[in-house]
């Protein structure tokens with residue numbers, strides 16, 4: 001399949017919807033501009049595309065997924081704005097551009113993140129209220145996305161990651177962090193697509209395992225890129241993990257073993273898709289693409 005064309009078409013669809021959900025006003029405090037900047041400064045839309053591709057692989061219509069896919073992207077955008085703040089990762093570059101707090105000031109960046117997170121739940125609540133026959137699935141997706149974003153998911157993982165800075169941790173602890181910080185939202189995206197796709201229990205279990213392996217592979221690849229690539233390539237300040245003595249796979253396993261780990265995880269993710277046949281081709285291509293980003297894996 002032509003992954004590039006597939007990604008472009010889905011990105012376009014998601015971006016039109018994101019645009020509709022965001023405020024169009026421009027108040028003097030800059031809050032709306034900062035929200036738009038966080039959402040529209042070059043993200044790949046990986047999580048919403050995963051939600052759509054999962055629903056498609058089950059042969060179901062994807063329109064009901066759109067508000068939930070956009071909500072996940074709002075949560076992702078908020079997390080990156082807050083992650084870059086001086087109190088957290090303290091970075092000045094994201095996607096090759098100044099981070100939101102550099103451009104709009106720290107207070108406005110914090111508020112833009114808060115507003116995006118809140119807006120995510122507004123969009124999902126509104127969609128669930130109108131969902132008629134799909135309401136139980138919409139409510140389940142909303143609850144799962146909330147869990148993935150919060151203390152048992154992304155926020156909890158971020159806290160654990162920050163607590164581990166400068167410390168020597170073992171592989172189970174590193175994976176505990178990554179499963180929550182990065183993996184939980186990826187899992188929620190895939191499960192959202194599966195729920196709206198009316199997946200049978202066995203299909204939901206397989207797709208969840210695909211998501212978990214994908215999420216971990218994504219993080220291992222991200223750690224490898226941070227260790228190997230230049231700022232030009234990453235669009236972020238390169239080598240931040242090592243500089244801040246952050247928990248990362250290359251520091252723990254070495255580069256070669258990290259690449260093996262990413263490859264093994266992708267192979268395991270692909271095995272879960274076997275019963276879905278050609279309809280799962282976009283999910284396969286996405287998994288290969290994610291580790292393909294870090295060179296020779």
Ligand code: GRG
Pocket residue numbers: 042043044045046047078079080082083088095154155158181182219222
């Ligand atoms: C601040 C609550 C809070 C959480 C932050 C996700 C996260 C938690 C921090 C990001 C740190 C980081 C660089 C993690 C590596 C994996 C990751 C999430 C990369 C960015 O995701 P992409 O590549 O981003 O999907 P784009 O730019 O495409 O949107």
